[in-house]
Amino acid sequence: MYLYPLWVRLWHALNGILVIILIITGISMQYAGKDAWFLIGFQHAVKWHNAAAIMLVAGYIAFVTGNLLTANGEYYRKKEEDTLKGMIKQLKYYLSGMFRKEKSPFPVTPERKFTPLQKIAYRITMYAAMPLLILSGLCLMFPETIINRIFGPGRLVVFDLIHIILGFLITLFLIIHIYSCTLGPKPSSLFRGIITGFHEPDDQ
Amino acid sequence: MKSTFGRLFILSVFVIQTVNPVIVCDGAEQTITAGKDSVSIVSRNTEINEQCLTCHGRVGPDYRNDTVFSGTKPEILEKMIINRAGFLKSNHRSFRCTDCHSGDFARFPHAEELKKEVMPSCLECHGYDEKYTGFHFEDIETEFKVSVHCKTDKESFTCWTCHNPHYDKLYNPDSLGIRQIVHNDNLICTDCHENKRHFSRFSDSSVVNISKAHRFLPRRRAHLNNIRCIDCHASADTKVPVPHMVLSKEKAVKDCNECHSRNSLMAEKMFRSEPGGKLQKGFYNGKMTGYVYLAGANRNGYLNMVSLIVFSLMLIAVMVHIIIRVVISKK
Numbered sequence: 434m435y436l437y438p439l440w441v442r443l444w445h446a447l448n449g450i451l452v453i454i455l456i457i458t459g460i461s462m463q464y465a466g467k468d469a470w471f472l473i474g475f476q477h478a479v480k481w482h483n484a485a486a487i488m489l490v491a492g493y494i495a496f497v498t499g500n501l502l503t504a505n506g507e508y509y510r511k512k513e514e515d516t517l518k519g520m521i522k523q524l525k526y527y528l529s530g531m532f533r534k535e536k537s538p539f540p541v542t543p544e545r546k547f548t549p550l551q552k553i554a555y556r557i558t559m560y561a562a563m564p565l566l567i568l569s570g571l572c573l574m575f576p577e578t579i580i581n582r583i584f585g586p587g588r589l590v591v592f593d594l595i596h597i598i599l600g601f602l603i604t605l606f607l608i609i610h611i612y613s614c615t616l617g618p619k620p621s622s623l624f625r626g627i628i629t630g631f632h633e634p635d636d637q
Numbered sequence: 638m639k640s641t642f643g644r645l646f647i648l649s650v651f652v653i654q655t656v657n658p659v660i661v662c663d664g665a666e667q668t669i670t671a672g673k674d675s676v677s678i679v680s681r682n683t684e685i686n687e688q689c690l691t692c693h694g695r696v697g698p699d700y701r702n703d704t705v706f707s708g709t710k711p712e713i714l715e716k717m718i719i720n721r722a723g724f725l726k727s728n729h730r731s732f733r734c735t736d737c738h739s740g741d742f743a744r745f746p747h748a749e750e751l752k753k754e755v756m757p758s759c760l761e762c763h764g765y766d767e768k769y770t771g772f773h774f775e776d777i778e779t780e781f782k783v784s785v786h787c788k789t790d791k792e793s794f795t796c797w798t799c800h801n802p803h804y805d806k807l808y809n810p811d812s813l814g815i816r817q818i819v820h821n822d823n824l825i826c827t828d829c830h831e832n833k834r835h836f837s838r839f840s841d842s843s844v845v846n847i848s849k850a851h852r853f854l855p856r857r858r859a860h861l862n863n864i865r866c867i868d869c870h871a872s873a874d875t876k877v878p879v880p881h882m883v884l885s886k887e888k889a890v891k892d893c894n895e896c897h898s899r900n901s902l903m904a905e906k907m908f909r910s911e912p913g914g915k916l917q918k919g920f921y922n923g924k925m926t927g928y929v930y931l932a933g934a935n936r937n938g939y940l941n942m943v944s945l946i947v948f949s950l951m952l953i954a955v956m957v958h959i960i961i962r963v964v965i966s967k968k
Contacts, residue, residue, distance in 0.1 A: 462933055463933065467892070590926060590930040
């Protein structure tokens with residue numbers, strides 16, 4: 434089943450690398466110190482973080498544009514099954530159903546790429562968390578121009594807290610996302626799918 | 638002044654000055670008006686000092702007296718002109734001019750050899766006196782003697798090079814505000830380091846472009862505008878509230894981690910925080926957060942704890958899930 438167009442796979446790969454760079458450099462800045470030998474030095478972390486952030490913004494614009502102009506955007510729209518009930522059903526499958534060899538309540542089809550739980554997670558991450566993260570990051574990149582002039586001096590701490598809390602939540606999302614990709618027909622199935630574009634059937 | 642000519646001269650100048658009234662005597666309190674500034678001071682020496690300030694308080698190099706001076710030079714006049722209002726707001730406002738300057742200046746015209754007058758240092762009045770312990774004058778002298786400023790090749794560097802005793806004024810850091818303190822302190826440095834003429838008095842080297850010299854800094858302007866020069870260019874090993882052991886440029890702070898860390902040098906030097914980054918108002922080095930929020934130095938301790946707990950719980954949940962999957966797959 435061909436599920437992942439080339440532009441989606443390229444965006445996904447680039448985004449993945451950039452997010453990892455941003456997390457590592459972000460943590461390096463947050464926990465900077467002369468004794469933090471295992472982190473990247475503050476000066477380099479700032480440069481890499483800024484560079485990766487700008488590329489991420491470009492990638493994000495490409496993602497939103499691609500979803501607006503192609504059929505891929507359909508997968509993110511709310512459908513009948515995308516209810517709280519559906520999410521709980523999927524969660525129960527992950528917590529016990531899969532261990533009892535039950536079938537997935539929301540198997541992947543050409544019409545359904547995401548389960549209700551995945552869809553809500555991706556919608557919140559890509560259409561709520563990411564824009565806020567990007568905006569707060571831009572404000573932090575130009576604090577004299579944006580924060581001081583528009584919001585007044587002394588507001589840097591607010592934007593920093595927003596940025597690092599969202600960064601932390603996206604870090605959690607990333608780890609859960611990578612782990613949940615091992616929950617395919619085989620642990621490597623979903624990884625192969627995002628590289629080749631073809632999803633392996635769930636009943637394999 | 639013993640010379641009749643001198644007295645007449647001063648009187649004539651004073652008469653001319655009354656066209657723009659300078660002194661209004663109002664009982665014990667005197668109001669001094671100079672330009673737009675009006676300062677009320679109580680000092681028994683004000684009238685006596687006016688004898689000096691009549692000439693030395695003039696504004697602009699328009700003073701000329703062919704009888705006394707053989708030509709005038711702007712730099713000489715600049716060094717000898719005292720801003721009256723500034724002096725009357727300074728720490729030394731109640732002093733007589735001749736308390737610090739030679740009493741021979743009372744004679745007019747002034748003797749030629751007085752040009753080479755050696756001024757007393759701060760220590761001569763303020764040193765080794767319990768009253769001034771809090772100012773650490775002795776420690777300042779010790780630090781200065783090993784600083785790069787003590788090793789100039791040309792004109793001697795003294796306290797007066799940076800601190801003009803005619804204008805220096807004690808201030809309350811809480812009322813003045815950190816931003817103003819940073820601005821004021823940096824003006825002392827840039828007065829030479831961004832001024833070719835002043836710099837050439839002490840060194841034959843050219844004045845360095847400050848902005849270019851700091852181009853290694855990300856957000857260069859933010860650093861230059863919000864941090865004191867001495868926070869990076871003076872030793873942190875000091876007992877003095879304002880460090881005076883200015884180091885050579887090679888020894889300046891260049892490692893970002895020195896300030897952008899829990900053990901922030903900026904917190905220690907500018908805000909006199911304890912080393913180790915104490916938690917204040919939930920933030921490490923919280924004293925700073927009223928002025929600046931510094932990545933790495935001002936982490937929120939509670940947020941750190943919560944994030945660590947949440948992250949650990951998530952990792953545990955994932956590990957448990959993996960273990961169950963492995964166990965079941967082996968059955």
